[in-house]
Amino acid sequence: MLLNIKNLHVSINGKEIIKGLNLGVNKGEVHAIMGPNGTGKSTLAAAITGREGYEITQGEIWYKNKNIIGMPAEERANEGIFLSFQYPVEIPGVSMTNFMRTALNAQREYHELPAIPAGEFLKLMEEKKNLVEIHSKLNNRSVNEGFSGGEKKKNEIFQMAMLQPSLAILDETDSGLDIDALKVVAKGVTGLRSEENAFIVITHYQRLLDYIVPDFVHVLFDGKIVKSGGKNLALELEEKGYEWIKEQYHAGS
Amino acid sequence: MENNPGTNILDEVTQGDYKFGFYTDIENDFAPRGLTEETIHFISAKKEEPEWMLQFRLKAFRHWLTLKEPEWAHLHHRPINYQDIIYYAAPKKKELASLDEVDPELLETFNKLGISLDEQKKLTGVAVDAVIDSVSVKTTFQDTLGKHGVIFCSFSEAVKNHPELIKKYMGSVVQYTDNYFAALNSAVFSDGSFCFIPNDVRCPLELSTYFRINAANTGQFERTLIVAESNSYVSYMEGCTAPMRDENQLHAAIVEIVAMENAEVKYSTVQNWYPGDKNGIGGIYNFVTKRGLCKGNNSKISWTQVETGSAITWKYPSCVLMGDNSVGEFYSVAVTNHYQQADTGTKMIHLGKNTRSTIISKGISAGKSNNSYRGLVKILPNASNSRNFSQCDSLLLGDKCGAHTFPYIQAGNETSIVEHEATTSKISEDQLFYCNQRGINTEKAIGLIVNGYAKEVLNKLPMEFAVEAQKLLAITLEGSVG
Ligand SMILES: Nc1ncnc2c1ncn2[C@@H]1O[C@H](COP(=O)(O)OP(=O)(O)O)[C@@H](O)[C@H]1O
Numbered sequence: 077m078l079l080n081i082k083n084l085h086v087s088i089n090g091k092e093i094i095k096g097l098n099l100g101v102n103k104g105e106v107h108a109i110m111g112p113n114g115t116g117k118s119t120l121a122a123a124i125t126g127r128e129g130y131e132i133t134q135g136e137i138w139y140k141n142k143n144i145i146g147m148p149a150e151e152r153a154n155e156g157i158f159l160s161f162q163y164p165v166e167i168p169g170v171s172m173t174n175f176m177r178t179a180l181n182a183q184r185e186y187h188e189l190p191a192i193p194a195g196e197f198l199k200l201m202e203e204k205k206n207l208v209e210i211h212s213k214l215n216n217r218s219v220n221e222g223f224s225g226g227e228k229k230k231n232e233i234f235q236m237a238m239l240q241p242s243l244a245i246l247d248e249t250d251s252g253l254d255i256d257a258l259k260v261v262a263k264g265v266t267g268l269r270s271e272e273n274a275f276i277v278i279t280h281y282q283r284l285l286d287y288i289v290p291d292f293v294h295v296l297f298d299g300k301i302v303k304s305g306g307k308n309l310a311l312e313l314e315e316k317g318y319e320w321i322k323e324q325y326h327a328g329s
Numbered sequence: 330m331e332n333n334p335g336t337n338i339l340d341e342v343t344q345g346d347y348k349f350g351f352y353t354d355i356e357n358d359f360a361p362r363g364l365t366e367e368t369i370h371f372i373s374a375k376k377e378e379p380e381w382m383l384q385f386r387l388k389a390f391r392h393w394l395t396l397k398e399p400e401w402a403h404l405h406h407r408p409i410n411y412q413d414i415i416y417y418a419a420p421k422k423k424e425l426a427s428l429d430e431v432d433p434e435l436l437e438t439f440n441k442l443g444i445s446l447d448e449q450k451k452l453t454g455v456a457v458d459a460v461i462d463s464v465s466v467k468t469t470f471q472d473t474l475g476k477h478g479v480i481f482c483s484f485s486e487a488v489k490n491h492p493e494l495i496k497k498y499m500g501s502v503v504q505y506t507d508n509y510f511a512a513l514n515s516a517v518f519s520d521g522s523f524c525f526i527p528n529d530v531r532c533p534l535e536l537s538t539y540f541r542i543n544a545a546n547t548g549q550f551e552r553t554l555i556v557a558e559s560n561s562y563v564s565y566m567e568g569c570t571a572p573m574r575d576e577n578q579l580h581a582a583i584v585e586i587v588a589m590e591n592a593e594v595k596y597s598t599v600q601n602w603y604p605g606d607k608n609g610i611g612g613i614y615n616f617v618t619k620r621g622l623c624k625g626n627n628s629k630i631s632w633t634q635v636e637t638g639s640a641i642t643w644k645y646p647s648c649v650l651m652g653d654n655s656v657g658e659f660y661s662v663a664v665t666n667h668y669q670q671a672d673t674g675t676k677m678i679h680l681g682k683n684t685r686s687t688i689i690s691k692g693i694s695a696g697k698s699n700n701s702y703r704g705l706v707k708i709l710p711n712a713s714n715s716r717n718f719s720q721c722d723s724l725l726l727g728d729k730c731g732a733h734t735f736p737y738i739q740a741g742n743e744t745s746i747v748e749h750e751a752t753t754s755k756i757s758e759d760q761l762f763y764c765n766q767r768g769i770n771t772e773k774a775i776g777l778i779v780n781g782y783a784k785e786v787l788n789k790l791p792m793e794f795a796v797e798a799q800k801l802l803a804i805t806l807e808g809s810v811g
């Protein structure tokens with residue numbers, strides 16, 4: 077199993093947000109995580125990627141046969157965990173070229189590889205830019221600065237393509253995208269999909285799942301996975317909304 | 330993030346160590362501790378100066394005695410005991426005909442600092458004047474420069490060999506009466522660099538002076554004079570370091586620049602004097618007066634500084650825009666960490682018509698430091714159609730440091746335009762995590778973000794310096810996040 081989360085509890089400032097979550101992801105799989113706002117989807121992503129301030133009070137996160145709790149965020153990244161941020165942050169003055177080269181070389185250094193030659197790097201940039209249909213002069217623009225909402229999301233997928241992760245978590249990469257941008261994002265993901273990697277796609281809408289067909293759909297509610305199923309579950313959610321899940325959940329508990 | 334884990338991180342990245350803190354054991358000639366007229370006679374005699382130079386010093390000294398240390402800056406330090414300082418320290422061997430005669434310890438010192446005084450191993454296109462404590466030990470490439478009529482030598486040599494030029498220009502931009510530290514420097518200055526670019530010459534090499542304080546208990550008081558005649562151009566760089574010591578050492582320098590018609594002078598500084606330790610013990614007190622006079626029409630002087638060192642920095646590289654259409658620029662990055670304090674900025678004095686000035690100041694504060702921008706833009710009534718643009722940004726790392734902006738604007742006519750913009754920002758925990766998530770550790774991330782923030786200024790530095798400055802920014806903030 078690539079990722080195996082067992083009985084995970086996560087608190088922020090002493091308030092428990094994830095309350096005993098289990099999730100197993102194998103190589104080659106795409107898992108969709110759906111659920112209403114504020115149920116802990118981004119918190120789960122933060123816990124997996126090792127963000128500080130997210131206190132794991134119980135449970136284990138196994139990734140590539142290692143319990144990664146306590147592992148620094150950059151190490152997890154270099155081990156192949158990638159997060160496409162729900163809200164990508166701007167870094168003024170740092171060009172995309174410089175940023176990506178630093179990131180790629182950090183990864184290579186971690187794996188005891190020499191820094192990537194400049195020419196090869198620029199070729200790679202061009203190739204991946206085409207993949208996500210970024211035609212603007214991305215290279216000299218500062219990271220996410222002045223990017224439109226759609227450009228920011230495409231830029232996340234571009235970075236994913238550059239870094240070739242084993243486990244990619246897409247946190248609402250589809251929100252706010254028009255249909256064309258959505259297709260581009262989907263194309264980026266399908267282009268990368270292989271038997272060697274896996275995706276966790278966090279989304280509100282089943283729309284994206286028309287393009288990235290998931291193997292499993294999970295419903296996250298109140299910090300727990302309350303329902304799992306195949307891709308049809310997404311369609312059912314689209315149709316009926318989340319109310320019935322809430323009702324079922326409250327009736328059960 | 331509400332719980333702000335970033336603050337701890339920031340506390341840790343600013344714990345880096347000073348990389349130039351070694352001391353070299355070389356034999357020295359010292360002046361007796363303290364400052365009296367005798368000290369000045371001693372220095373002047375050591376340097377075998379002509380009578381007019383001695384008189385200049387004495388006049389400055391007598392004036393200094395009537396002055397009080399300025400108190401208006403946003404700086405706090407223990408009182409400086411001017412009688413407890415050694416005003417002259419020189420490596421014993423002198424009058425060097427070739428590099429072979431330089432004390433090998435000294436050469437090693439400069440090698441450790443990454444500065445080669447060996448012309449065979451030259452940095453491409455850079456001539457160096459190396460000043461250790463009170464004297465210049467070696468100036469490279471004098472022959473090459475001489476062919477173009479460029480004079481680049483130590484100030485002492487210039488006093489001997491070019492007295493007419495020194496008499497004409499020394500003190501013409503920064504009078505000894507200018508301020509407390511200028512008066513002190515004028516009385517006791519020991520060495521420094523002189524450069525003169527004749528009419529119509531574009532200086533074929535970058536010129537640079539490297540200052541090193543080595544001896545204990547001494548002050549460093551150097552003086553630099555740059556004269557660019559009509560239609561000439563020169564790019565000049567200045568670097569400096571000092572050993573790590575528990576006591577504070579005083580550095581009070583003067584830099585004067587004169588640019589004649591159509592001349593352009595670019596002056597770049599990477600200031601990395603020892604900043605003191607994490608607890609604020611030791612470090613250099615850096616009180617410097619730098620001023621350029623755009624004397625001729627269409628002349629241009631630009632100051633670029635990267636200030637990372639010193640326990641205290643008090644420094645306002647300024648331009649007096651006398652010639653019509655003359656241009657003054659000030660690009661500054663000032664980083665303070667731990668208990669460092671910086672009060673730095675510029676003065677742009679517009680006298681001529683259609684004069685233009687640009688001020689870009691980037692302050693970066695970490696630890697428990699204090700970083701102030703202080704700038705004056707003064708447009709005189711006759712300076713019609715003049716323009717100034719000022720941008721003063723502050724970046725805070727952590728919440729125990731301070732950033733302050735003191736802009737003074739005096740617009741004396743209706744046809745001129747003065748624009749001032751200021752921002753304050755923080756490195757956010759979101760930015761750091763974003764970098765971490767891409768595999769970049771926090772220390773590297775801070776270096777990346779800070780260099781991005783300072784890019785506009787770093788881009789103005791000559792290539793050789795820009796790379797060094799970028800590394801320095803990262804090192805200075807090492808340990809401010811972890
Ligand atoms: N830094 C934080 N401090 C306090 N509460 C937080 C923080 N981040 C998220 N939360 C809370 O945790 C809950 C889950 O948030 P989040 O994981 O962002 O939900 P989702 O991504 O499912 O919309 C919400 O109630 C939110 O208010």
Ligand SMILES: [Mg+2]
Pocket residue numbers: 117118119162247248
């Ligand atoms: Mg979310």
